[in-house]
Amino acid sequence: MTATPLSLRPQLSLKAKFFRIALLMGVLLGALYAGMQLGEYRKEKWESSHFARQKNQVQSLQQQVDAVQKSQALVSQQLTVVGAERDALKRELTALQQDFAITRETLSFFESLLQSNDRNRSASFVACELQTSSVDRLRYRLLLVQGTDKTTELAGRLLVSVQYQLGGKKQQLTAKTQGAPIAVAHYHRAEGEFELPAGAAGPLVMEARFVEPQGSKVLASCQKKI
Numbered sequence: 053m054t055a056t057p058l059s060l061r062p063q064l065s066l067k068a069k070f071f072r073i074a075l076l077m078g079v080l081l082g083a084l085y086a087g088m089q090l091g092e093y094r095k096e097k098w099e100s101s102h103f104a105r106q107k108n109q110v111q112s113l114q115q116q117v118d119a120v121q122k123s124q125a126l127v128s129q130q131l132t133v134v135g136a137e138r139d140a141l142k143r144e145l146t147a148l149q150q151d152f153a154i155t156r157e158t159l160s161f162f163e164s165l166l167q168s169n170d171r172n173r174s175a176s177f178v179a180c181e182l183q184t185s186s187v188d189r190l191r192y193r194l195l196l197v198q199g200t201d202k203t204t205e206l207a208g209r210l211l212v213s214v215q216y217q218l219g220g221k222k223q224q225l226t227a228k229t230q231g232a233p234i235a236v237a238h239y240h241r242a243e244g245e246f247e248l249p250a251g252a253a254g255p256l257v258m259e260a261r262f263v264e265p266q267g268s269k270v271l272a273s274c275q276k277k278i
Contacts, residue, residue: 180274190246
């Protein structure tokens with residue numbers, strides 16, 4: 053019989069074992085460090101990309117906000133212009149209404165001139181109006197017309213008064229321009245106000261008289277009762 057040959061493996065020394073373990077640990081630590089570096093790089097890259105996206109979103113939102121603010125400013129300017137145009141139209145309408153009232157009054161005046169063709173009288177009142185302008189105020193309007201066949205001015209004095217009741221007794225107020233001399237050339241327009249005392253009651257009767265410059269002869273007269 054032949055003997056089986058023995059295979060002998062060399063035994064590592066303790067120093068070699070430590071070297072192998074240290075080398076393995078170094079490889080593991082290197083791999084771990086490389087993995088950490090790769091993770092940090094990817095993290096920084098993601099954060100940078102995420103920050104860039106957020107920055108772009110913020111810029112986009114800011115642009116939208118700026119656009120909205122510009123649009124609001126434009127709308128505000130348009131509303132201001134529209135408001136100014138509306139106010140201008142209201143003022144123009146008021147002016148037109150006033151012009152229309154003046155035109156109507158003038159037309160009424162000339163119609164009254166045509167209707168008051170009294171050649172036998174030197175003058176006459178074609179308008180004799182009395183209205184309440186407030187609780188204690190009366191407003192009067194008079195239109196005195198010269199006879200249509202007269203060519204020279206007619207001089208005289210205008211006397212205007214109003215009668216009222218106060219405590220059951222009749223009282224009278226005269227106009228502030230009472231007795232002032234006037235000259236009528238075709239027509240003369242007069243208006244004014246009476247301020248009534250507290251407690252004054254009706255009936256209210258206004259009397260207007262156009263008298264001679266020096267005497268008391270009445271050339272024209274009218275009454276209005278409210």
